[in-house]
Amino acid sequence: MEIVEPLEEAIDLIQEAGGEAFKLCFQCGLCSASCPWNLVRTFMPHRMICESRYGLVDLEDEAWWRCTTCNLCVSRCPRGVAITDVLGAVRKILLDFEYRMAPASLRSAMGGLGGEGNPWGGKREERSKWAEGTGVEIFNTEHEALYAPCCAPAYDTRLWGVARATSRILQQAGVSFGILGNRESCCGESVRKAGNRELFETLAEKNIALFRESGVRTIIATSPHCYTTFKQDYPKLGGEVEVLHVTEVLARLIAEGRIAFGGGLRKKAVYHDPCYLGRHNGIYDAPRAVLAAIPGLEWTDELNSRENSLCCGGGGGRIWMETPKGERFSDILVAQAIEQGADILVTACPYCILNFKDSVVTAGLEDRLEVMDISEMVVRAL
Numbered sequence: 001m002e003i004v005e006p007l008e009e010a011i012d013l014i015q016e017a018g019g020e021a022f023k024l025c026f027q028c029g030l031c032s033a034s035c036p037w038n039l040v041r042t043f044m045p046h047r048m049i050c051e052s053r054y055g056l057v058d059l060e061d062e063a064w065w066r067c068t069t070c071n072l073c074v075s076r077c078p079r080g081v082a083i084t085d086v087l088g089a090v091r092k093i094l095l096d097f098e099y100r101m102a103p104a105s106l107r108s109a110m111g112g113l114g115g116e117g118n119p120w121g122g123k124r125e126e127r128s129k130w131a132e133g134t135g136v137e138i139f140n141t142e143h144e145a146l147y148a149p150c151c152a153p154a155y156d157t158r159l160w161g162v163a164r165a166t167s168r169i170l171q172q173a174g175v176s177f178g179i180l181g182n183r184e185s186c187c188g189e190s191v192r193k194a195g196n197r198e199l200f201e202t203l204a205e206k207n208i209a210l211f212r213e214s215g216v217r218t219i220i221a222t223s224p225h226c227y228t229t230f231k232q233d234y235p236k237l238g239g240e241v242e243v244l245h246v247t248e249v250l251a252r253l254i255a256e257g258r259i260a261f262g263g264g265l266r267k268k269a270v271y272h273d274p275c276y277l278g279r280h281n282g283i284y285d286a287p288r289a290v291l292a293a294i295p296g297l298e299w300t301d302e303l304n305s306r307e308n309s310l311c312c313g314g315g316g317g318r319i320w321m322e323t324p325k326g327e328r329f330s331d332i333l334v335a336q337a338i339e340q341g342a343d344i345l346v347t348a349c350p351y352c353i354l355n356f357k358d359s360v361v362t363a364g365l366e367d368r369l370e371v372m373d374i375s376e377m378v379v380r381a382l
Contacts, residue, residue: 024079025049031073031083036311037066040327045073045083052090059101064090068318068329069193070275070311084193084316091195102194109320110191113199117185117206119320120155128181130160136167139178141215145244147177148230150223151186152350158357159350165375166222166246172382173258175249177220183210189229194317201237204229208239218242220249222375224276224283224349225315231281245277247348247374251286254293264296265381269372270342272302272333272356273309274349287348287374294381299346303336314351325362330355337369344370346377 029046037043043066051058069084077083094101102110112121130153139146147170149163170177185203192200211219219241221227231243253259271291277283284306291299304310313329325331334356337345345356356371372380 025053025081026079028078030076030078031081034072034076036068036070036072036313036329037327039310039329039332045087048090049081049083049086052086059094059098062103064094065103065106065194065321066318067316068275068311068313069316071279072275072308072311075279075307088193088195088316092197093195095195103321105322106194106317106320109317110194110196110199113186113188113191113203117203118151118155119186119190120151122155125182127154127184128179130154130163131167131179131181134164134167135171137178138181139214139216142176143178144176145218145220146211146214146216147179148184148187148219148221148223148226149179150221150226150350152354153222156350156354159353159373161376162222162350162353162373165373165379166220169250169253169259169375169378169382170220173253175253180210180214187226187229189225189233190315190317190319192229192233193315194320200233204234204237204239208234208237211239211241216241218244220244220246222246222350222373224274224281225351228276228280245281245283245286245348247277247283247287247290250375250378251289254290259293259378259382261293261295261381263381265294265377266296267298267343268341269297269299269344269346269377270302270337270340271299271305272312272345272347272352273305274347274352275309275311275315277348278309279307290374290378291346294377297377297381300340302333303340312347312349312352312355314349314355319351319354328355328359330359331363334359334363334365334369338365342369344372344377346372346374348374 027046031045035043035045067087073083109119112119116124153159153163185206188200188203219230227243227245311329353371353373360369
């Protein structure tokens with residue numbers, strides 16, 4: 001075992017992340033029992049907490065990169081231990097100690113963030129290509145809100161429909177909004193959870209300065225990861241604005257009668273609670289209110305829903321790391337949706353959608369199950 005030296009420095013960094021709650025861990029093992037990784041392989045967070053407490057960090061153990069920060073362990077911990085923060089602190093130590101210890105795919109994503117401002121490595125001038133022909137305007141001070149679609153819908157063509165659907169709904173509902181286009185950079189959430197706090201702060205400070213310069217007062221976010229970062233992390237760096245998730249906005253517009261459904265959607269859907277929308281932010285009712293308002297739609301929750309929702313596997317920077325077939329949580333959730341007789345697996349997070357789409361393809365279920373964002377469901381029923 002190769003351990004971080006000096007031990008005192010490692011312990012200080014970990015203690016800083018965990019705070020007083022770190023000292024409260026009494027090794028009950030509930031975090032390990034709750035962790036979704038133990039559905040597919042052995043993963044012992046309580047043991048890792050014990051090791052990190054004393055600075056006994058094995059640099060060669062890839063387990064430190066497995067946490068998806070789904071927060072299920074944190075929500076169930078009887079002592080309030082900030083488990084995911086402690087593991088994140090260890091990741092930071094590993095990066096500081098030896099950058100090559102990070103998975104190669106994660107290092108590539110970090111390189112894209114540092115260069116073009118996005119983890120896909122796409123060209124900055126192509127960030128707003130998804131909006132071509134939609135009539136979406138560049139944000140100015142006369143707009144009511146800034147729409148932040150997330151890097152995933154901006155650069156992955158499989159998700160362009162999500163950003164376009166959201167924009168169309170906002171336009172038809174009379175919401176005054178714009179986008180920052182090619183000037184905006186990634187919010188930095190994934191790289192922060194992966195331990196690279198310096199890069200996160202660089203990205204955040206650039207975005208905060210841009211928000212101030214542009215006069216942004218309200219942000220509508222598609223991704224729960226962006227939502228969490230703008231709402232919880234940016235204010236600590238001086239970037240405080242009102243932040244709304246798309247599902248909150250859709251639910252409000254429906255309640256106000258500003259979204260009128262023209263027909264119906266004769267489908268059966270299963271709704272998946274994204275970890276960062278649900279457990280991290282407590283938003284459970286808004287997406288369900290939207291689904292309940294769609295005429296003709298028959299929908300239900302997953303077998304494990306709300307506070308007990310099973311992670312898709314994409315959080316904590318895992319969206320950039322390879323997960324072997326047989327260890328993908330998204331495979332389990334897709335199989336469950338089929339068992340529940342669903343035509344559509346619907347969710348409200350780009351990372352979830354990407355993982356579910358991959359699982360549908362690898363399982364050969366393209367003709368049996370669609371994967372959709374809730375905004376796409378609304379547009380289909382307009």
